[in-house]
Amino acid sequence: MEKVKNIVIAGLGGQGVLTASDMLAEAAFRAGFDVKKSELHGMSQRGGSVSSDVRYGEQVLSPMVPAGEADVLLVLEATQIEINRPMLRTGGVLIDPGLLPEGALKNKKSLNVALLGAVSTVLDIPQEHWMAAIYANLAEKLHKVNDQAFALGREAALKGSIARHH
Amino acid sequence: MTTAERQLLSGDDAVALAALHAGVRLGTGYPGTPSTEILETFDRLGGRAQWSPNEKVALEVALGVAFAGARTLVTMKHVGLNVAADPLFTATYTDVEGGLVIVSADDPGMASSQNEQDNRHYSRAAAIPTLEPIDSQQAYDFTFLAFEISERWKIPVLLRITTRVCHSKTIVEPRAPVSDLADPSFERKIPTRVMIPAYAKPAHHRLRAKLAEIAAWNEAEGPIRLDVGNAELGVISTGICAVHAREAAPEASHLTLGMTYPLPMERIRAFAEGVERLLVIDEGDPVLVDALRAAGIAAEGKPEMYRFGELDVARVRRILVGDTSPEPVPPKGKPPELCQGCAHREVFQALGELGCIVSGDIGCYTLGVLPPFSAMDTCVCMGASIGVGLGLRHVLPEDQARRVVSVIGDSTFVHSGLTGIAEMVYNPPATGHLVMILDNGTTAMTGLQEHPGTGRLLDHSTTNKLSFEGIARAMGVQNVQVVETTDKSVSLKDVIAELLAKPETSLLITRQPCVLAAPKIRFYDKAAAESARGQTCSADIAD
Numbered sequence: 001m002e003k004v005k006n007i008v009i010a011g012l013g014g015q016g017v018l019t020a021s022d023m024l025a026e027a028a029f030r031a032g033f034d035v036k037k038s039e040l041h042g043m044s045q046r047g048g049s050v051s052s053d054v055r056y057g058e059q060v061l062s063p064m065v066p067a068g069e070a071d072v073l074l075v076l077e078a079t080q081i082e083i084n085r086p087m088l089r090t091g092g093v094l095i096d097p098g099l100l101p102e103g104a105l106k107n108k109k110s111l112n113v114a115l116l117g118a119v120s121t122v123l124d125i126p127q128e129h130w131m132a133a134i135y136a137n138l139a140e141k142l143h144k145v146n147d148q149a150f151a152l153g154r155e156a157a158l159k160g161s162i163a164r165h166h
Numbered sequence: 167m168t169t170a171e172r173q174l175l176s177g178d179d180a181v182a183l184a185a186l187h188a189g190v191r192l193g194t195g196y197p198g199t200p201s202t203e204i205l206e207t208f209d210r211l212g213g214r215a216q217w218s219p220n221e222k223v224a225l226e227v228a229l230g231v232a233f234a235g236a237r238t239l240v241t242m243k244h245v246g247l248n249v250a251a252d253p254l255f256t257a258t259y260t261d262v263e264g265g266l267v268i269v270s271a272d273d274p275g276m277a278s279s280q281n282e283q284d285n286r287h288y289s290r291a292a293a294i295p296t297l298e299p300i301d302s303q304q305a306y307d308f309t310f311l312a313f314e315i316s317e318r319w320k321i322p323v324l325l326r327i328t329t330r331v332c333h334s335k336t337i338v339e340p341r342a343p344v345s346d347l348a349d350p351s352f353e354r355k356i357p358t359r360v361m362i363p364a365y366a367k368p369a370h371h372r373l374r375a376k377l378a379e380i381a382a383w384n385e386a387e388g389p390i391r392l393d394v395g396n397a398e399l400g401v402i403s404t405g406i407c408a409v410h411a412r413e414a415a416p417e418a419s420h421l422t423l424g425m426t427y428p429l430p431m432e433r434i435r436a437f438a439e440g441v442e443r444l445l446v447i448d449e450g451d452p453v454l455v456d457a458l459r460a461a462g463i464a465a466e467g468k469p470e471m472y473r474f475g476e477l478d479v480a481r482v483r484r485i486l487v488g489d490t491s492p493e494p495v496p497p498k499g500k501p502p503e504l505c506q507g508c509a510h511r512e513v514f515q516a517l518g519e520l521g522c523i524v525s526g527d528i529g530c531y532t533l534g535v536l537p538p539f540s541a542m543d544t545c546v547c548m549g550a551s552i553g554v555g556l557g558l559r560h561v562l563p564e565d566q567a568r569r570v571v572s573v574i575g576d577s578t579f580v581h582s583g584l585t586g587i588a589e590m591v592y593n594p595p596a597t598g599h600l601v602m603i604l605d606n607g608t609t610a611m612t613g614l615q616e617h618p619g620t621g622r623l624l625d626h627s628t629t630n631k632l633s634f635e636g637i638a639r640a641m642g643v644q645n646v647q648v649v650e651t652t653d654k655s656v657s658l659k660d661v662i663a664e665l666l667a668k669p670e671t672s673l674l675i676t677r678q679p680c681v682l683a684a685p686k687i688r689f690y691d692k693a694a695a696e697s698a699r700g701q702t703c704s705a706d707i708a709d
Contacts, residue, residue: 012500025335029174036301037174037335040277049499061413063301063334063406066479067494083497 004057005123006065010084011076013047016112019137020074021052023116026133028056031125036063049080072122074115093122100156110142110149117153169211175338177331180302181239181269182207184309187343191236191264191350192216194224196581197612198243199278200332201271205241206615209625217616217624220548220581221246225253225268232262232322233359234350237313244272244285245547249582254322255292259369261320261358264350265313268294272328274450275476278611280528280547282475284450285326289427290457293373295380296324296427297389298405302336304389308424310341311389319376320358326426328449330406330476381428389424390433399486400441402434402465404454407447407477414482426454431461438463447485449477504533509651509678510604513573514539516659520666522571523562525555527583529575530610530680542573549574549582552590552601559595567597568666574601577609577617580632590671591642598644598670600662603634606680607687614683626686628694638673645672652678 007024011017018039025037039052053065070087075096088094095118097111105114113134120130134150135143169183182204185193193208193215195201205215218224221242231238242250247270254268270288273279289296297312299305305327312323357365384390391408399418403411408422421437423429438444438458445466446455455467468485471493477485484493504510514534517524518541526532526542527550535542544554555572562570574583583603590599609615616622621631638646645665649656658676665672679687 013502022335025174029337035174035335035337038330039333040329047500047505048502051499060336061409062479063330063336063409064478067496080499083499086494086497 004055004060005072006070006089007054007072007074007119007123008051008065008070008084008087009054009074009076010049010051010080011112012080013050015050015076016109017050017076018052020076020112020116021054023113023130023133023137024054024119025056026136027125027129028054030129030132033057034060036060038063038065049083051084072119074119076111076115095119095157099160100153104152104156105149107145107149110146113146114149114153117150117155118157120150120154121157170340172337172339174335175302175306176203176333176335177299177302177305177327178203178271178333179207180305180338181241181309181325181327182211182213183338183340184306185239185267186211186213187340188265188310188313189237189344189347190239192228192231193239193241194218194227195241195269196221196224196246196249197577197609197615198246198271199612200273200329201241201243201246201269201327202612202615203332204239204269205624208239215624219618221250222253225250225257228266228268229253229257229260229262229322231350232264232266232316233260234352235263235348236350237265237267237347239267239269239309241269242271243279244270244283245279245281246270247285247288248283249548251288251292254288254294256361256366257322258293259361259366259373261355261372262316262322263320263353265316266322267309267312267316267325268322269325269327271332272326272450274328277329280545282450284453285324286426286453287451289324289326293377294322294324294427295319295377295425296326297424298326298426299331299424300405300408300422301331301334302338304424305331306338306340308389315380319380321373321376321380324427326405328406377428380425381430384425384428385430385432388430390430391420391422391424392437393420393422395419397440398442400437400444401447402437402444402454402458403447405449407449407482410477410479410482411447413479415486423454429454429457429461431463434458435461435463438465445486447477447482501536502533503536504530504539505681507681509606509676510534511539512651512658513602513604513676514541516662517541517571517573519659520662521569522662522666523558523566523569525551525558525570525572527551527572527574527578528611529578529604530606531573531575531604532611534573547582548578549586551578552583552586555601556586556590556593556595556599559597559599560593564597567595570599571662571666572599572601574603575610576603576605576607576619576634577615579603579634580618584637587638587641587643587673594671596669598668598672600665600672600674602662603673603675605634605675605677606683607677608680608683610680610683614680614686622690626690634675635673642671643673644668644670646675647672648675648677650678651676 033056035056209215228238228240270285297308458465526545551572
């Protein structure tokens with residue numbers, strides 16, 4: 001059986017962590033994979049730490065990514081990197097806001113989609129499913145700005161070198 | 167969300183979709199993480215859903231619906247079932263006509279709760295058949311199955327789900343909606359619905375007979391999954407632990423139980439006989455392993471340290487090898503806090519400055535216990551602030567008793583605070599007492615739900631509104647005062663100090679909409695005003 005892909009998305013309440021994990025799970029679903037997504041959101045609106053796990057592949061069992069087994073860790077807030085780093089496997093990829101050229105992001109609210117653009121370069125989900133999943137989770141008036149954000153993150157990741165966890 | 171296609175759904179949304187497809191006439195409940203989204207989604211999909219003041223009332227309303235012959239779903243978090251326990255324990259004696267399904271959403275690990283009670287204990291104690299889904303597809307399928315069982319044996323059914331099932335999204339394949347349900351109609355059936363001893367005694371015998379039949383059904387055709395692996399290790403599990411266990415021990419044999427009360431003991435015995443080592447993976451209390459041992463099946467359970475918190479794949483791997491060494495402590499994240507601009511901040515600032523002993527309650531304002539305020543001294547359950555505050559007042563030395571204040575939110579007050587006010591009026595402490603309702607116009611902590619004090623229904627349309635000040639006056643509270651915290655001409659601290667100085671009973675309501683809810687409330691108010699104007703216009707035209 002193909003190995004399950006494990007992605008952890010983390011940040012603070014209000015940053016769009018859960019929307020980002022919904023988009024990623026939806027993209028993998030549209031690409032025909034079995035998908036499970038897990039989150040704890042009871043306190044998320046009160047500014048505390050939030051994280052969400054997405055797993056996809058031929059067959060996914062537990063919805064939670066075991067510590068040390070994340071292929072990708074996407075962190076939306078620099079202060080949340082260290083507390084989530086133990087989730088990464090050796091050779092796993094960390095994606096954080098430092099990846100984006102300073103001042104390049106027009107709307108701060110689309111940071112989650114910009115960093116999903118970067119994530120898209122290391123996952124085997126075709127681009128059309130990404131865009132459909134992002135649109136499905138946003139009001140139509142936000143589509144254009146998030147198109148740009150996704151492209152920005154994708155380009156930054158393709159140009160730059162993505163840090164691998166050792 | 168569409169209703170017919172294969173889709174990615176949370177466990178909560180899957181239960182809501184199944185309720186819609188199963189023909190539920192009315193869904194009731196009280197908001198509580200992780201159950202809240204079920205009724206909200208059911209409403210959004212076009213179902214009829216309503217919030218009750220608390221879980222006891224929600225279950226009683228649902229019981230009436232079931233007696234009338236219609237299908238009904240009641241939702242609550244685990245501690246809500248404590249509140250609904252009184253009707254629950256006798257509802258199982260009655261015969262329901264329409265299916266009655268009670269959803270208990272447990273919170274092992276306490277993501278957002280005051281305890282991690284395991285509501286599987288209620289299954290045995292209240293004698294209620296119980297289903298435990300492992301993912302959203304089963305949450306959907308078991309909701310259907312629960313209605314079928316409920317109607318076949320005329321018994322309420324418990325659907326026990328946990329935070330990880332409620333809030334994880336997995337793929338769901340919906341089925342065709344049912345369409346052949348009979349319309350509700352009253353039929354008099356006194357012996358099966360009037361639980362006086364003369365009728366309750368035979369009813370208890372009927373209940374045990376129903377359970378025996380359901381156990382036989384579970385043995386023969388219940389939702390049991392058998393994965394035959396090697397014979398060295400057999401794992402029995404239920405709910406979310408079953409997928410953790412299958413991932414942690416892919417080579418083992420697995421028996422996954424869908425209905426965990428009454429248990430299919432012969433199926434379990436046969437499985438046990440075919441394996442060398444039998445391990446039960448129970449999340450929370452050792453409910454399943456204890457039941458097996460009571461039936462004479464030698465089963466191995468988990469070490470005591472794994473009773474605490476959620477299980478996951480890593481913890482199940484440790485249980486498999488009997489590892490009881492200390493677990494790695496996950497790094498601490500940023501704790502939640504009261505929002506900037508939240509009116510509760512001002513209240514806890516004032517209570518702190520006045521050196522109050524604060525008897526607290528359940529809601530956002532419980533965050534007043536954390537720095538920088540550290541201004542809460544007790545918090546136990548919904549409504550406890552008033553009773554606990556009164557108890558403190560009754561026995562503390564006078565200089566301490568005078569500083570005791572009970573603090574409760576608006577939704578919590580409606581849920582369980584009214585009887586506390588009755589107690590205060592009936593048994594007033596010598597120093598009097600002060601109860602504060604922090605009225606932010608919403609059930610904020612669970613995600614901004616309506617309640618009987620907001621004047622709006624679950625779908626945010628207008629309805630009757632309770633007046634807290636009117637209730638307190640009618641009940642005989644001596645001082646009833648309202649402070650709009652946005653009114654800077656009034657010092658909240660001074661008002662509290664004045665009321666604390668009086669040996670009288672007082673209710674102080676601080677009123678300011680929750681900062682997260684305020685824009686929504688303005689929108690609902692505007693919509694209600696427009697709709698009222700529209701009605702006047704059309705009436706004019708009709709004239």
